[in-house]
Every structure is written in structure tokens, then in C-alpha cells.
Amino acid sequence: MNWYNNIQTRTKLISSFLVIAFITLALGIFGVYSIRKIEQLDIKHYETMTVPLSEMVIIVESYQKMRGNVKDILLIDNPAKISEYENNIAQRNEEFYQNLKSFEKTLLTEEGNKLTKELFINKEKYDALVKDVIRLAKENRREEALLILNGEAEKIEADMEKAIKRMMDIKVAAAQETADNNISTAKQVTTATIAFLVAALIISIALGLFTASSITNPVKAAVEHAHIIAGGDFTREVPQKYLRRRDEMGQLAYAFAEMNTNIRNLLKEVADSVAETSAASQELSATVEQVSAQSENINASVEQIASGMEETSASVEEITSSSTEIKNGAEQLKARAWEGKAIVGEIEKRAEEMKESATTSKQIAQSIYNVKQKEIKEAIEESRVVEEIAKMADVISEIAGQTNLLALNAAIEAARAGDQGHGFAVVAEEVRKLAELSAETAGNIQEVIQQVKAAVNKLTSNAEEILKFIDDKVYPDYDMLEKTGEQYAQDAQFVKALTEEFALAASQIAASMVEINTAIEGVATIIEEATASSQEISNSANESTLALEGVAQTAQAQDEMAEKLNLLVAKFKI
Numbered sequence: 001m002n003w004y005n006n007i008q009t010r011t012k013l014i015s016s017f018l019v020i021a022f023i024t025l026a027l028g029i030f031g032v033y034s035i036r037k038i039e040q041l042d043i044k045h046y047e048t049m050t051v052p053l054s055e056m057v058i059i060v061e062s063y064q065k066m067r068g069n070v071k072d073i074l075l076i077d078n079p080a081k082i083s084e085y086e087n088n089i090a091q092r093n094e095e096f097y098q099n100l101k102s103f104e105k106t107l108l109t110e111e112g113n114k115l116t117k118e119l120f121i122n123k124e125k126y127d128a129l130v131k132d133v134i135r136l137a138k139e140n141r142r143e144e145a146l147l148i149l150n151g152e153a154e155k156i157e158a159d160m161e162k163a164i165k166r167m168m169d170i171k172v173a174a175a176q177e178t179a180d181n182n183i184s185t186a187k188q189v190t191t192a193t194i195a196f197l198v199a200a201l202i203i204s205i206a207l208g209l210f211t212a213s214s215i216t217n218p219v220k221a222a223v224e225h226a227h228i229i230a231g232g233d234f235t236r237e238v239p240q241k242y243l244r245r246r247d248e249m250g251q252l253a254y255a256f257a258e259m260n261t262n263i264r265n266l267l268k269e270v271a272d273s274v275a276e277t278s279a280a281s282q283e284l285s286a287t288v289e290q291v292s293a294q295s296e297n298i299n300a301s302v303e304q305i306a307s308g309m310e311e312t313s314a315s316v317e318e319i320t321s322s323s324t325e326i327k328n329g330a331e332q333l334k335a336r337a338w339e340g341k342a343i344v345g346e347i348e349k350r351a352e353e354m355k356e357s358a359t360t361s362k363q364i365a366q367s368i369y370n371v372k373q374k375e376i377k378e379a380i381e382e383s384r385v386v387e388e389i390a391k392m393a394d395v396i397s398e399i400a401g402q403t404n405l406l407a408l409n410a411a412i413e414a415a416r417a418g419d420q421g422h423g424f425a426v427v428a429e430e431v432r433k434l435a436e437l438s439a440e441t442a443g444n445i446q447e448v449i450q451q452v453k454a455a456v457n458k459l460t461s462n463a464e465e466i467l468k469f470i471d472d473k474v475y476p477d478y479d480m481l482e483k484t485g486e487q488y489a490q491d492a493q494f495v496k497a498l499t500e501e502f503a504l505a506a507s508q509i510a511a512s513m514v515e516i517n518t519a520i521e522g523v524a525t526i527i528e529e530a531t532a533s534s535q536e537i538s539n540s541a542n543e544s545t546l547a548l549e550g551v552a553q554t555a556q557a558q559d560e561m562a563e564k565l566n567l568l569v570a571k572f573k574i
Helices: 009-075 079-106 110-138 142-230 248-300 304-530 534-570
Strands: none
Touching (some): 009 079, 009 142, 009 304, 248 304
């Protein structure tokens, strides 16, 4: 997965959030689509099954009331009452035909259409017979009217009731099939939703862990290496697997490696310069001891001054040469110290850049976090359309209850009608069964809605856990990276101060060498004057001894200073 490690951290985070947002959106769209599909099936079930049942109830009720009115006409002699019943019959016929036409539209089978046409034909025949019965009743020919009702009309009534019962059976069977299809669809939606949710959960967790590992592992390695450098160990190298990366983590690792190399080289140069300074100090001390011995020989024997003058002059030249060499070494050491100061300044600048980069990355991550958190919350809020479907299911349950009550009333009316209401009682029983089936279907819909709500709540919990992971892990790592940058800047300032002190010490050594050269020149002058006067030579020898003691003290101070620098450098592992 080197290609993934080479992607910029900002791109990784944005891509991860986009994938999670896409999964959330896809699950939400699928859930909404599934709910809408179930909603349409319920609406279709209500419009094509439940509503037609109420129409059939009205058809049966109108038919039974019309039969009752016809029989009532034969039992009374009041013309006004007969006219009233005749108007009622016309009104019942209008209700019958209107509802039968509506019910016919919901019968989609060939048998249902055939039964409807037969019912229309029989009803028209029955209406014609009813007109004859009413006419005979008005003419007081009731016996003939009863013969019609008990003969041909009764046969047509039996055919009509048989057709109505068969139409109800067809409608109940269609309702049962529709209910079974709705239940099957709900189960399929539930299974698909659970599978989609599990896949989304696995992908989200895997992507979150992989992205977090890609970011936190290099940061932890950088923090560990920073602690090693802070402890003064510059022998450890940054692992190559982080140096080969092309993202911000790889750039950070490369900056650490370059800083480690530069500081190690600087410390090596400082150690070498300290060693050279210490050697020069020891050489100067030896030279001073030699000159002191020669001065004592001069004091012991004035006669040997002339013969030892050349040797003394040679020693003076050697001292002068050594002093010049020491002075040049001090100047070189001073120049290297100032170069070290410049390098330390560069390190401090890089540390500040690292801190600023960490701060910028943290701000970008915070911005992305805020945007994605808002989008996830909006997507979850949109999924609450499930509540509206639940309300619609409750409405269906209420309608089923009302239909059941209507069926009960119809059964009571059929019981009152006796044998004539037997067919109507059968229809009422079928209506009651269909109402119970509608209530059961509404209950199943409620269960599916609860499962969808549980799936949405689980996805919400997972999204919140991913956001919490960013709060608890990613942001603290960025804070630690900022603190590491500040620590590097402080360490760079400390080394910078150390190099300034080292340069100052080198300047003091150079000044001491100037004083030594001046003293040596004085010794040469004294030696030249000694050729003219032994007493002056003796006095000059004493003065030279005093001057050499000062040189010895200066050399001792220089050696102690070199030793201190050596101890400081020894604290670091290079």
C-alpha cells in the first residue's frame, strides 16, 4: 500500500469522510426507497382491497334495503307510503349501481369482470320485476306480485347473491395475495437493509482503522525519534520506510533525518576543534617549560649566555611559530563556531516550520471534521421520514378497526333479516376477515419500520464513534507534533547559545596568543640586549621568567576551557 502512504494526509482524510458519507447517503437512499415502495404497496392495498370492500358493503346493504322496501310495499295500502318506498328503492338502486361500477374497476381478473356483467344483467332483470311488483301493488293485485317475488324474482335474487359472494371471494383471495406479496417485499427489504448495514459498518471501521494507522504510526515514530534526539543521542537514524513516503509524514521524517545528520556533523567538528585546542595548549605548556629551563641556565652562568644565545633565539622562533599556529587554530575554531550557529539557526527555523505545518494540518482536519459532522447529522435527520410511514400504518390500523366494526353491524343487520340476510351475513364475515388481515399487515409494517429505525440508529452510532476517534486520537497527535516542534526550537536555541560561548572562548584564545607573541618579542629584545651587558641579560632573564609564568597560566586556562567544551560535547552520542 505504498501508493496510499504517498497520498497527502488532507486527501486521505477527505477521501475517508467522503466514502463514509457516500455509504451513509446510499443507505439512506436505499432506506427511503424501500419505505416509499412499502408505502406504495400499502396505498395500493388500501385503494384496491380495503376501499372496494366498503363499496361491496354498500352494494349489499342497498340491495337488502331495496328488497325490504319491496316487501313493505306489499304489506301496506297507503299510496303516499308506497310512493315513499318507491323513492327509497330508486335511491338504493342508484347507490347499488354507482358502487358496483367502482367495485368493477378493482376486479382485474377475467372471472371478476364476467361476474360483474352477470350481476348488472340480473339486477336489470330484477329491477324490471320490481317495477311490475310495484305496479301490481298499486293496482291491489298483491297475490300476483307475491307470485313474481316468490318465483322468478327469488331465482334472480339467488343468482345475484351467488355472484356477490363469488366476487367477495375473489376480492378476499386477491387481498390475501397482495398481503403475502407485501410481507415478502418487507422481508426482502429488511434482509437487504441488514446486509447493506453490515457491509457499510465493516467498510467504515476498516477504512477508519487503516487511515488512522497511516497517520498515527508515522507521528508516533516522529515523537519517539524526537525524544531520542532530546536525550542527546544522534546515532539513531529515521527508519527508511518513513523516508520513502511522499506525504507530509514522509516530509517530516526527512526533515528529522536531515536535522539529525547536521547536528551530528556539527558536534563532530566541535569535538575535533576542542581536541586540536587541547593539543595546542599542551604544546604551549611544554614550550614554556623549555624556555623557563633556559632562563635558569642563563641566571646560573653569564659566561654561557653567548654560547646559548643562538639556542635561545631558536627557541623564541619556535615559540613564535607555535603561537601563530595556535592563533590560526583559534581563528579557525571561531569561524567554525559561527558556522555552527548558522546551522543551528536553520534547525530552529525548520522546527518552527514543522510546528506551523502541524498547526495548519490540525486546522484543516478540524474544518473537514465540522463539515462532515454536519452532513452526517443532516442525512440522519432526513431518515426520520420513517416516523411518517409509521403514522400511515396507524391510520390503516384504524381503518381496519372501523371496517371490522362495520362488518359487525352488517352481521347484526343480517341476523335481523333472517334467512333473507344469510348471503349478507357471509359477506359481512368476509369483510371482517379482510379487516383483520389489514390490521395484521399494518402490524407487520410497523415491525419493518422499527427494524429500519434500528438500522439508522446503529449507523448513527457508528458515525459518532468515528468522529469521537478523530477527537480522541488524531487531534492529540497533532498537538504532540506541535509540542515537539517547540521543543526542537528550544534545543536549537540552547545549542546556538553554546556555539556563541564557544566562539567567544576562541576569540579569547586568539587574544591570548597575541599577548604571547608580544611577550616573545620582548624576550627576543632582552636576548639581544644581553649581548651588551651580562647584568642586563640577567635582569632580562628574570623578566622573561615572569612573562613565561603568565604564558603558562594563559595556556592552563585555555586547556581548562577546552576540557569544559569536551565535556559538553561528550554529553551527545554521535
